[in-house]
Amino acid sequence: MNKPSALGRIRIVLSHTTHPGNIGAAARAMKTMGLSRLFLVKPERFPHADAQAFAVGALDVLESAVICASMDEALAGTVLAVAATARHRDLAHEVVDCREACRRLIAEAAGGEVALVLGTERAGLTAHEVSRCQAIAMIPTSWEYSSLNLAQAVQVFAYELRISAVGEQVYSQHPAELATHDEAEGFYRQLEDTFYATGFLDPKEPKRLMQRMRRMFARARIEKKELNILRGFLSAIKSKVE
Numbered sequence: 001m002n003k004p005s006a007l008g009r010i011r012i013v014l015s016h017t018t019h020p021g022n023i024g025a026a027a028r029a030m031k032t033m034g035l036s037r038l039f040l041v042k043p044e045r046f047p048h049a050d051a052q053a054f055a056v057g058a059l060d061v062l063e064s065a066v067i068c069a070s071m072d073e074a075l076a077g078t079v080l081a082v083a084a085t086a087r088h089r090d091l092a093h094e095v096v097d098c099r100e101a102c103r104r105l106i107a108e109a110a111g112g113e114v115a116l117v118l119g120t121e122r123a124g125l126t127a128h129e130v131s132r133c134q135a136i137a138m139i140p141t142s143w144e145y146s147s148l149n150l151a152q153a154v155q156v157f158a159y160e161l162r163i164s165a166v167g168e169q170v171y172s173q174h175p176a177e178l179a180t181h182d183e184a185e186g187f188y189r190q191l192e193d194t195f196y197a198t199g200f201l202d203p204k205e206p207k208r209l210m211q212r213m214r215r216m217f218a219r220a221r222i223e224k225k226e227l228n229i230l231r232g233f234l235s236a237i238k239s240k241v242e
Helices: 003-009 018-030 050-054 059-063 071-075 097-110 127-131 149-165 181-198 209-220 223-242
Strands: 010-015 039-041 066-068 077-085 095-097 113-118 136-137
Touching: 003 010, 003 097, 010 018, 010 071, 010 097, 010 149, 018 039, 018 059, 018 066, 018 149, 039 071, 039 209, 050 059, 066 071, 071 113, 077 097, 077 127, 097 113, 097 149, 097 209, 113 149, 136 209, 181 209
Parallel strands: 010 039, 010 113, 039 066, 077 113, 077 136, 095 136
Antiparallel strands: none
């Protein structure tokens, strides 16, 4: 199985969700990253109009959600389950950050079903629920404030799962035509002449102004059209002072 198709073997398990809007927002977060398998363990209110409203274009994820009576039912048949939690626990499983957790989930999805498990908004996962998983994943949030909304946490994990599956996206660029050496030199001469004509630069004490200007434009990698705009602007300035 290739990595992109591994996304189809990942379950996002939400346990005892209290606000239906969070279910809808989580479904939306999943769909944006190519995930579609939502499992709900005893949701307090579902189906619900709020879930549909927050799902926006991800109603198909909601409609195919699997309602489970227990965590064991939601995890049946999986070869790896990772518990997402912000709480440090005694006698816990191995703890990894969300990126490493997602790498492992994608790798294990090649051999079977896997699950990412998130708990209720009020208290997160119980010790019993965590014990049903094989690892714990944490999002490296700020030490001062680590509270994430349920759907926000799903979005972070969904993004990392997608990156682990398909890699960093390479976007097509439309490079503009860069100015040539000759064109740039013509611009520098015109710039220097304008400095002199306006009295901005004293020809007796030029110091290192033009060196600094060359360095600045070298960093910019100026385009041909941009250079023409600047040269037109310089011509307009010079015509005013002549």
